Amino acid sequence: MNVGLLDADVYGPSIPHLFGIKQKPDIADNNKINPILKAGVNLMSMGFLIDEGRPVIWRGPMLSKALFQMTYGVNWCFNDRELDILIIDTPPGTGDIHLTLATKYLIDGVIFVTTPQLLAVKDTIKSIEMFSELGIPIIGIVENMSYFLESTGLKKDVFGKNKTKLAELECLARIPLMESIAQAEYIDNSIFSLKDCFSELAFAVKTFIEN
Amino acid sequence: MNVGLLDADVYGPSIPHLFGIKQKPDIADNNKINPILKAGVNLMSMGFLIDEGRPVIWRGPMLSKALFQMTYGVNWCFNDRELDILIIDTPPGTGDIHLTLATKYLIDGVIFVTTPQLLAVKDTIKSIEMFSELGIPIIGIVENMSYFLESTGLKKDVFGKNKTKLAELECLARIPLMESIAQAEYIDNSIFSLKDCFSELAFAVKTFIEN
Structure with a gap:
């Protein structure tokens, strides 16, 4: 491709x-x-x-x-x-x-990216509404900073859980808030630790385009 | 006031x-x-x-x-x-x-708010440059999502440490990334746990205005 x-x-x-x-x-x-x-x-x-x-x-x-x-x-x-x-x-x-x-x-389709924070989700819903009203197809939503992985392995929903559900769109991927990503100077090997999140997203987009 | x-x-x-x-x-x-x-x-x-x-x-x-x-x-x-x-x-x-x-x-003065993430700080530096060029006085910088406090009490610099120093401005306050704030539906008692951060900020602004 x-x-x-x-x-x-x-x-x-x-x-x-x-x-x-x-x-x-x-x-x-x-x-x-x-x-x-x-x-x-x-x-x-x-x-x-x-x-x-x-x-x-x-x-x-x-x-x-x-x-x-x-x-x-x-x-x-x-x-x-x-x-x-x-x-x-x-x-x-x-x-x-x-x-x-x-x-x-x-435009073939739009993907919305937001943190799960209620305030951010509310703003995203407005954008979704704008593109819907203008008749642009919508692919889904990506949850960024979805959760934080503590040193102990504990998964913390810093911005709350399932808030993006309010947008009533398919969640295409959940990207965690990770120090290795947040502090990366540029796209390097650290991004590949998220291979699974991004494969899921890429697959959803590919399926959408082909249908 | x-x-x-x-x-x-x-x-x-x-x-x-x-x-x-x-x-x-x-x-x-x-x-x-x-x-x-x-x-x-x-x-x-x-x-x-x-x-x-x-x-x-x-x-x-x-x-x-x-x-x-x-x-x-x-x-x-x-x-x-x-x-x-x-x-x-x-x-x-x-x-x-x-x-x-x-x-x-x-405008009497501008305060810039940014996470310590390098990419965000770089964008902030551009805004600082714009206001400087237009001769607007600059008060300082506030670090938002400055660090995350883990359940164990461990302080994690999720977005890196001291990156806002690159902006060469006085840091007026460091606001932590806290679940109680991030998930607050609106401003309630949880904000008062940050009293110290905000007093420091308010004091800096008051001093700036009076001088």
């Missing part, structure tokens, strides 16, 4: 940090930007185009322009292979980026 | 939930909105004006208008007492709300 990952969080892009990427992307002959291939994934992020550590002080309409640039202005098939799937990672909310994505792009 | 708290997170207002407020605010004779007084604080939130659970699907420019409404359109002195301090709680980022606040309002 040929996978692309687009980091649509303009104010806090995380892909350069998480994938440990310092270089700038190349510009192709067709004047489009080549994504950066790492860990088998074609990556694009606003963080590639701006200086690290510099704030992006933009008002809303600029966000939609940046999104357009990062989708249509990127050479997603530069390895002579069409993308099978493009994952767009957005910040939370129901603002410019979400509205533009939902109305100007053909 | 007469304190006002304005929840400027239009997409995910937290004040109605945290203060357990279900009623709508009154409109005064001067056509301004009266804040809701609870726990000794004059409260205003976009969540008071919209139906709970309904998403606010707005583009950026609407955000600045809502902010204007929630500042100048609110009867902040309705108890015949001038406010001594108005705290404006914003979502993270360097977008419309932040830019409008920094350029159209007279």
Whole structure:
């Protein structure tokens, strides 16, 4: 599978940090930007185009322009292979980026990520409602910081248990709050200890796309 | 001290939930909105004006208008007492709300709140840079989810230790990740177990204002 990952969080892009990427992307002959291939994934992020550590002080309409640039202005098939799937990672909310994505792009499905904290789940339910109203298919929900594993092996539901059930969506995966992940400088071997969580998620997405 | 708290997170207002407020605010004779007084604080939130659970699907420019409404359109002195301090709680980022606040309002000082996770601290540094460049005074930083207290009493630095030092700001308070707080339905007695953290913060802010 040929996978692309687009980091649509303009104010806090995380892909350069998480994938440990310092270089700038190349510009192709067709004047489009080549994504950066790492860990088998074609990556694009606003963080590639701006200086690290510099704030992006933009008002809303600029966000939609940046999104357009990062989708249509990127050479997603530069390895002579069409993308099978493009994952767009957005910040939370129901603002410019979400509205533009939902109305100007053909989205196959949305996955919502939230901690089980009641306040966070309530906000997520609002986002779910927005995408539903706009007729975008919904794949399910991922519980992040789902529980904390104490030194003794005790599983603590720090943010409460089963709160994401309130969103009435299928829970695709539960990602624990782990020191090895939370403190990882970038995606490294520690992520593979979560192989099971992510396989479950990948399988659910694959099944959704095929049906 | 007469304190006002304005929840400027239009997409995910937290004040109605945290203060357990279900009623709508009154409109005064001067056509301004009266804040809701609870726990000794004059409260205003976009969540008071919209139906709970309904998403606010707005583009950026609407955000600045809502902010204007929630500042100048609110009867902040309705108890015949001038406010001594108005705290404006914003979502993270360097977008419309932040830019409008920094350029159209007279801000006495900014406090940044972040977890100690490196990725979050990096984003916070960008916000700090934005407010610095715009000449807004900076009070300091608050470490949220600073550490987790295990059942055994062991203090675990889940997101790493001293990462907020990278922001080169005075740390005003460290708020632990506690089940009692994380799972609280609204602000209740559990918050008072953190009295020490918050007194330290309040003292630092008071000192900053007086100097």
